[in-house]
Amino acid sequence: MTVATSHRHRKVAEPRPPLALKQSRLPRWTLPVLALVAVGAGCGIGLVAGLDSTVQWGLIAALLFVLATYLLTTAVEGTRQAKDRLATSAVWTAFLLAVVPLASLLWETVARGTKVLDGYFLSHSMGTLPDALPGGGVYHAIIGTLEQVGLATLIAAPLGLLTAIYLVEYGRGRLAKVVTFFVDVMTGIPSIVAGLFVLSVWILILGFGPSGFAGSMALAILMMPVVVRSTEEMLKLVPNELREASLALGVPKWRTILKVVLPTSIGGITTGVMLAIARITGETAPVLLLVWGAKTINNNPFDGAQQSLPLYVFQQWQQGSDASYDRAWAAALVLIAFVMVLNLVARGIARWKAPKAGR
Amino acid sequence: MAKRIDVSGLNAYYGAHKAIDDISMTIEPRSVTAFIGPSGCGKSTFLRTLNRMHEVTPGGRVEGKVLLDDENLYGAGVDPVAVRRTVGMVFQRPNPFPTMSIFDNVAAGLRLNGKYRKSELKDIVERSLKGANLWNEVKDRLNKPGSGLSGGQQQRLCIARAIAVEPQVLLMDEPCSALDPISTLAIEDLIGELKERFTIVIVTHNMQQAARVSDRTAFFNLAAVGKPGKLIEIDETERIFSNPSVQATEDYISGRFG
Numbered sequence: 001m002t003v004a005t006s007h008r009h010r011k012v013a014e015p016r017p018p019l020a021l022k023q024s025r026l027p028r029w030t031l032p033v034l035a036l037v038a039v040g041a042g043c044g045i046g047l048v049a050g051l052d053s054t055v056q057w058g059l060i061a062a063l064l065f066v067l068a069t070y071l072l073t074t075a076v077e078g079t080r081q082a083k084d085r086l087a088t089s090a091v092w093t094a095f096l097l098a099v100v101p102l103a104s105l106l107w108e109t110v111a112r113g114t115k116v117l118d119g120y121f122l123s124h125s126m127g128t129l130p131d132a133l134p135g136g137g138v139y140h141a142i143i144g145t146l147e148q149v150g151l152a153t154l155i156a157a158p159l160g161l162l163t164a165i166y167l168v169e170y171g172r173g174r175l176a177k178v179v180t181f182f183v184d185v186m187t188g189i190p191s192i193v194a195g196l197f198v199l200s201v202w203i204l205i206l207g208f209g210p211s212g213f214a215g216s217m218a219l220a221i222l223m224m225p226v227v228v229r230s231t232e233e234m235l236k237l238v239p240n241e242l243r244e245a246s247l248a249l250g251v252p253k254w255r256t257i258l259k260v261v262l263p264t265s266i267g268g269i270t271t272g273v274m275l276a277i278a279r280i281t282g283e284t285a286p287v288l289l290l291v292w293g294a295k296t297i298n299n300n301p302f303d304g305a306q307q308s309l310p311l312y313v314f315q316q317w318q319q320g321s322d323a324s325y326d327r328a329w330a331a332a333l334v335l336i337a338f339v340m341v342l343n344l345v346a347r348g349i350a351r352w353k354a355p356k357a358g359r
Numbered sequence: 360m361a362k363r364i365d366v367s368g369l370n371a372y373y374g375a376h377k378a379i380d381d382i383s384m385t386i387e388p389r390s391v392t393a394f395i396g397p398s399g400c401g402k403s404t405f406l407r408t409l410n411r412m413h414e415v416t417p418g419g420r421v422e423g424k425v426l427l428d429d430e431n432l433y434g435a436g437v438d439p440v441a442v443r444r445t446v447g448m449v450f451q452r453p454n455p456f457p458t459m460s461i462f463d464n465v466a467a468g469l470r471l472n473g474k475y476r477k478s479e480l481k482d483i484v485e486r487s488l489k490g491a492n493l494w495n496e497v498k499d500r501l502n503k504p505g506s507g508l509s510g511g512q513q514q515r516l517c518i519a520r521a522i523a524v525e526p527q528v529l530l531m532d533e534p535c536s537a538l539d540p541i542s543t544l545a546i547e548d549l550i551g552e553l554k555e556r557f558t559i560v561i562v563t564h565n566m567q568q569a570a571r572v573s574d575r576t577a578f579f580n581l582a583a584v585g586k587p588g589k590l591i592e593i594d595e596t597e598r599i600f601s602n603p604s605v606q607a608t609e610d611y612i613s614g615r616f617g
């Protein structure tokens with residue numbers, strides 16, 4: 001509280017030093033102590049006022065902490081530092097708000113999912129086991145998800161890549177605009193609509209039965225726009241000088257794209273494709289419509305109903321018995337782990353393939 | 360197998376903007392031709408029309424004729440890829456391929472075109488790097504990425520890359536603007552050697568360099584800001600620097616302009 005006055009004092013009494021690089025600082029222990037005090041006060045107020053939600057206690061404590069640090073820092077270190085502290089608090093609060101749901105979701109899934117998750121669960125199907133009994137597993141669902149997602153990727157990734165290459169490297173005029181428009185429209189297709197579309201064409205009109213492949217087609221429809229968009233952005237990042245350097249060597253355009261443009265952006269493109277895969281792995285609606293779900297192992301994605309992880313979770317949850325709840329949680333955990341591994345692989349590839357500088 | 364270049368009535372546009380206006384000149388084989396002129400007068404643009412790189416820029420458009428030994432580069436059915444194989448180019452700013460090693464960068468032109476014998480490749484790379492005065496600095500790190508070199512080294516790498524494919528004409532856009540005097544001298548010596556075999560066109564802002572390396576010099580100028588660039592005159596370098604026929608050239612060379 002005295003800094004401001006002493007400042008004014010000095011101004012009158014003697015010329016200010018040209019650069020005030022040093023200033024009074026709060027001792028390091030102040031912030032932790034303040035935090036403890038705020039938590040204590042928050043709990044105290046909560047108890048006295050009879051609030052039964054601990055979230056409210058926490059909010060009160062947080063507010064008190066922010067207020068106290070702001071005032072104290074203003075008094076000792078000056079307003080700029082105080083604003084800095086305030087901004088830091090805001091950033092941390094936002095971070096915590098974003099992390100809390102994620103962490104609690106992960107925690108919940110791990111806590112409940114590990115109950116029945118073991119080698120047996122991963123390597124067996126449901127077979128003829130009645131749903132109310134414990135036992136059974138997700139092997140058939142893992143196989144189904146792998147095959148359906150794999151087939152969808154085989155369809156959507158090349159198509160999406162080629163479309164993006166066309167749009168960035170060749171697309172001029174009308175056709176490019178039309179393609180861009182349809183890609184935008186496709187981005188907004190709800191998964192159930194993609195499922196219904198394939199259902200009406202493949203099953204109702206052409207008369208095929210349910211199969212993993214039918215599901216893959218719907219998933220591919222969902223995946224393609226994502227691949228196109230992300231690949232497009234990555235290709236646009238490749239500097240034009242590189243294309244010109246290659247063209248000026250007398251290299252044809254298609255080889256320039258293949259050998260110079262794509263290698264330069266391959267890290268980002270792979271990441272985009274992997275994220276698209278991660279997105280479709282959790283799709284339930286089209287699988288429900290087109291693959292139907294099954295209790296036994298079906299290794300052939302082109303014939304007959306199959307299971308998939310999200311659908312398995314859904315169906316087990318529907319059964320409503322304790323044993324099936326446990327299985328649903330465990331399968332959800334497997335699904336999350338699967339997507340997480342995919343993302344890690346994508347990061348690894350991106351880092352490995354990224355253009356390297358340095359010696 | 361150097362080639363003569365005959366340009367007549369050449370205009371180049373960026374979209375609606377006309378960058379160079381009605382240029383005609385002859386570039387002799389086995390000689391060095393220097394382009395000089397103030398910034399923005401269209402030297403780079405004109406250079407790029409000589410190997411059909413101008414049309415790579417979005418909106419880029421060319422009118423007129425460029426004859427390479429009697430064959431019009433802009434004639435119907437001419438393959439720009441073939442043109443660029445014959446007419447190589449070194450850019451104003453170094454642009455090594457970031458995903459390729461030093462060796463692969465130099466070998467890129469041959470490799471990407473698929474026309475080489477494996478045993479030859481090493482020799483060609485070594486010869487090209489020596490030609491660009493870079494060999495001693497990189498011979499122990501040929502497998503390291505080219506983007507890890509200094510700016511001047513990168514530029515010499517790009518020169519090595521361009522001469523590795525043995526073009527018949529070599530276009531150089533201010534190849535020495537990022538180089539120290541020693542490397543510059545090396546490049547100038549290299550130009551002297553290369554002109555025994557190739558036709559060389561070099562853009563430079565360095566009058567001494569133009570006087571040192573070139574046989575003929577072309578002076579470009581702008582009528583006014585926003586107007587297209589024009590060729591003022593082209594003549595023997597000695598005459599341009601001692602006794603040019605146009606007053607504007609003398610003013611530019613002696614620093615009396617603007």
Ligand SMILES: Nc1ncnc2c1ncn2[C@@H]1O[C@H](COP(=O)(O)OP(=O)(O)OP(=O)(O)O)[C@@H](O)[C@H]1O
Nearest residue numbers: 373376378396397398399400401402403404405416
């Ligand atoms: N990509 C482009 N798009 C639009 N206009 C361009 C482009 N590149 C160059 N121009 C214009 O064309 C004219 C000629 O440019 P150019 O690069 O050929 O000049 P220059 O003589 O090479 O100049 P410098 O000596 O600075 O390199 C300039 O007016 C410039 O603004």
Ligand SMILES: [Mg+2]
Nearest residue numbers: 402403451532
């Ligand atoms: Mg230029």
